[in-house]
Amino acid sequence: MQLPDPEAIEAIELPLLLEAMVQRYGYDFRDYAVASLKRRLRRAMDEEGIATLSAFQDRVLHDPKCMARFLNIVSVDVSAMFRDPAFYKVFREKVVPGLRSLPLIRIWHAGCAGGEEVHSMVILLHEEGLLARTRFYATDINERVLEQSRAAIYPISRMREYTANYQKAGGKEQFSDYYTAKHESATLRDLGRGNIVWAVHNLATDGSFNEFHVVLCRNVMIYFNRQLQARVHRLIYDSLALGGVLWLGSAESLHATPCEDRYETVGRAEKLYRKVR
Numbered sequence: 001m002q003l004p005d006p007e008a009i010e011a012i013e014l015p016l017l018l019e020a021m022v023q024r025y026g027y028d029f030r031d032y033a034v035a036s037l038k039r040r041l042r043r044a045m046d047e048e049g050i051a052t053l054s055a056f057q058d059r060v061l062h063d064p065k066c067m068a069r070f071l072n073i074v075s076v077d078v079s080a081m082f083r084d085p086a087f088y089k090v091f092r093e094k095v096v097p098g099l100r101s102l103p104l105i106r107i108w109h110a111g112c113a114g115g116e117e118v119h120s121m122v123i124l125l126h127e128e129g130l131l132a133r134t135r136f137y138a139t140d141i142n143e144r145v146l147e148q149s150r151a152a153i154y155p156i157s158r159m160r161e162y163t164a165n166y167q168k169a170g171g172k173e174q175f176s177d178y179y180t181a182k183h184e185s186a187t188l189r190d191l192g193r194g195n196i197v198w199a200v201h202n203l204a205t206d207g208s209f210n211e212f213h214v215v216l217c218r219n220v221m222i223y224f225n226r227q228l229q230a231r232v233h234r235l236i237y238d239s240l241a242l243g244g245v246l247w248l249g250s251a252e253s254l255h256a257t258p259c260e261d262r263y264e265t266v267g268r269a270e271k272l273y274r275k276v277r
């Protein structure tokens, strides 16, 4: 009998592995974009010294630490403070004025990674005099990145890049006033961390948990297939107040999503949208 090619076998193994993860741990990666998911699985298997998806399934099922290691690989937590600085500038100019009339502002950072985006927004709203009446809900699938976010400690080597971003984003102070450098790390000043709730939330399986005036879901849905993107768009739509603003990543858009006609564009290039119906 002729041996089937490895790809044909992987096509059988992959859905079984993903189903096993759902059943055993509740993590559902079945609607993640296949190409990038396979790359991450390949990396995880290399690191575990495992040759086949079936053998990886066996390890994951019997070893929760293996699942935790895979979670760290699959949840790509690349981020930066004031990432896409021009976007923050437009947010300041076009969204902040509308927030001024609200007695309490609620902002959801969905897929917040190491907290860089959240702490950038804290600085921005501090400079706009709105921080005291803002509550941030920063969520991610991965508890480990939330711990980093809470600590607000970043490599000193990135401060030059963050300073440049901050200036381009329309920052009003010296960025160095916002952190204390010690050895290789920079600890951000605590401007109002009591206003931030950090929580595990899975966009693939969890529901809406509050009503928000701003939702940032940036550079997260690029890892999902169209079906899961549609789910997340419905979830965000259900979580936004009328007039609330959605902010996507630079490679993402509302085009051809189920909620496209429910928003108007605030900044096309900046991927800022307002819920209007």
Ligand SMILES: C[S@@+](CC[C@H](N)C(=O)[O-])C[C@H]1O[C@@H](n2cnc3c(N)ncnc32)[C@H](O)[C@@H]1O
Pocket (backbone or CB within 6 Å): 074, 075, 076, 077, 078, 079, 080, 083, 110, 111, 112, 113, 114, 117, 139, 140, 141, 142, 145, 201, 202, 203, 204, 217, 218, 219, 220, 223, 249
């Ligand atoms: C590339 S980072 C984006 C960070 C930040 N939003 C930014 O744009 O700089 C993607 C984040 O999405 C998170 N993520 C991936 N799948 C998720 C899911 N199903 N639910 C919630 N967060 C998820 C990852 O753990 C990771 O921290």
